[in-house]
Amino acid sequence: MKTTLKTTITVKDICEGFVYNELEGKGLFGLSGKLTIQPEYQRNYIYADGKKDVAVIESILKGYPLGLIYFVKVAEEKYEVLDGQQRITSIGRYVTDKFAVKDEHGMEQHFGSLPADKQRIILETPLLIYECEGEESEIKEWFKTINISGVPLNNQELLNAIYSWPFVTLAKEEFSNTQNANIQKWSAYIKGSANRQEFLERALDWVSKGKIDDYMSRHRYEHTIAELKTYFTSVIDWVSSVFRDVEKEMCGLEWGKLYEQYHKKAFDPLQVSIEVQKLYADSYVKNRKWVFEYVLGGMQDTKLLEVRIFDDATKMSVYKKQAQEAETKWVSNCSYCAVWHDANKNKIWKLAEMDADHVTAWSKGGGTDISNCEMLCKTHNRAKGNK
Numbered sequence: 001m002k003t004t005l006k007t008t009i010t011v012k013d014i015c016e017g018f019v020y021n022e023l024e025g026k027g028l029f030g031l032s033g034k035l036t037i038q039p040e041y042q043r044n045y046i047y048a049d050g051k052k053d054v055a056v057i058e059s060i061l062k063g064y065p066l067g068l069i070y071f072v073k074v075a076e077e078k079y080e081v082l083d084g085q086q087r088i089t090s091i092g093r094y095v096t097d098k099f100a101v102k103d104e105h106g107m108e109q110h111f112g113s114l115p116a117d118k119q120r121i122i123l124e125t126p127l128l129i130y131e132c133e134g135e136e137s138e139i140k141e142w143f144k145t146i147n148i149s150g151v152p153l154n155n156q157e158l159l160n161a162i163y164s165w166p167f168v169t170l171a172k173e174e175f176s177n178t179q180n181a182n183i184q185k186w187s188a189y190i191k192g193s194a195n196r197q198e199f200l201e202r203a204l205d206w207v208s209k210g211k212i213d214d215y216m217s218r219h220r221y222e223h224t225i226a227e228l229k230t231y232f233t234s235v236i237d238w239v240s241s242v243f244r245d246v247e248k249e250m251c252g253l254e255w256g257k258l259y260e261q262y263h264k265k266a267f268d269p270l271q272v273s274i275e276v277q278k279l280y281a282d283s284y285v286k287n288r289k290w291v292f293e294y295v296l297g298g299m300q301d302t303k304l305l306e307v308r309i310f311d312d313a314t315k316m317s318v319y320k321k322q323a324q325e326a327e328t329k330w331v332s333n334c335s336y337c338a339v340w341h342d343a344n345k346n347k348i349w350k351l352a353e354m355d356a357d358h359v360t361a362w363s364k365g366g367g368t369d370i371s372n373c374e375m376l377c378k379t380h381n382r383a384k385g386n387k
């Protein structure tokens with residue numbers, strides 16, 4: 001691979017013929033049409049947050065370094081941005097008055113409203129550009145290692161860069177397209193944003209059973225994403241038909257795994273809804289995000305729900321009551337010790353030597369309240385728990 005450092009290209013040169021596509025969220029072209037800012041393997045523009053884009057412009061105004069920018073020479077007088085796309089798009093959007101930056105008096109200023117000398121500072125700022133020429137594979141391998149700009153590429157963005165074209169192109173059109181009307185529905189079950197490839201990542205994770213890298217490399221030259229799309233739709237349709245009500249704790253669960261495990265089992269959505277609502281209303285269910293897996297599994301695995309333990313006030317109050325009764329009857333304050341004719345049958349245990357026990361197990365409907373609490377010596381509590 002051949003690299004050449006260029007130091008004479010200025011902001012003005014780059015912004016000549018700058019085109020930004022608001023709909024796709026992409027900076028498209030610059031450098032009088034010679035530069036493609038958003039090649040296929042690049043992520044969408046994510047600096048438009050009023051902070052990172054502003055920081056780029058403030059850096060220029062203060063003369064701070066913007067960092068290296070990498071171009072790939074793809075043909076004579078044709079370049080693609082390999083790294084620096086976010087910075088270039090920020091610059092281009094600022095110079096074309098797409099956003100404003102506060103000046104030293106705290107006033108929002110668009111580029112067009114800046115005094116001429118400040119405009120000149122920006123336009124005449126040279127950029128440090130590495131121009132690279134080489135085979136696609138070596139450039140992509142290298143791209144995987146540089147990863148130097150402000151926001152590091154996340155895993156999926158990196159994979160998109162490595163396995164670009166044509167599978168990724170089609171997959172991104174479906175799963176990373178903020179205009180896709182399905183995104184709102186998906187957002188109920190999947191965390192993240194389309195822009196940062198997080199829906200695509202989930203879709204690939206599900207269809208590949210966690211082997212995204214392998215799946216992408218096997219399908220990269222295919223001109224169809226039918227399998228990916230069908231599988232993803234099956235999972236989403238399954239979740240939304242089994243669980244009628246959308247709860248916020250459903251977002252981000254391992255739906256792919258749950259689908260694999262349970263989609264062949266029949267569920268009555270009405271019954272499921274009743275069970276879920278019952279568990280949601282139960283203040284002893286500590287962690288609601290496990291409710292769905294618990295219901296899918298036929299409500300067997302109560303450990304999933306992390307039932308709340310008895311609090312100290314309850315334990316103390318139950319302990320005092322048991323100790324008083326035990327002393328009047330001359331028996332142990334552990335009811336199990338009291339019925340066994342061994343050395344401990346009259347023993348009064350200290351609070352620290354006892355544990356709280358559910359008289360009726362939670363799985364059989366027993367609550368975690370004072371009426372269902374009994375203090376047992378640690379040995380008997382353990383023995384009962386093991387049954």
Ligand SMILES: [Zn+2]
Nearest residue numbers: 334337377380
């Ligand atoms: Zn005991």
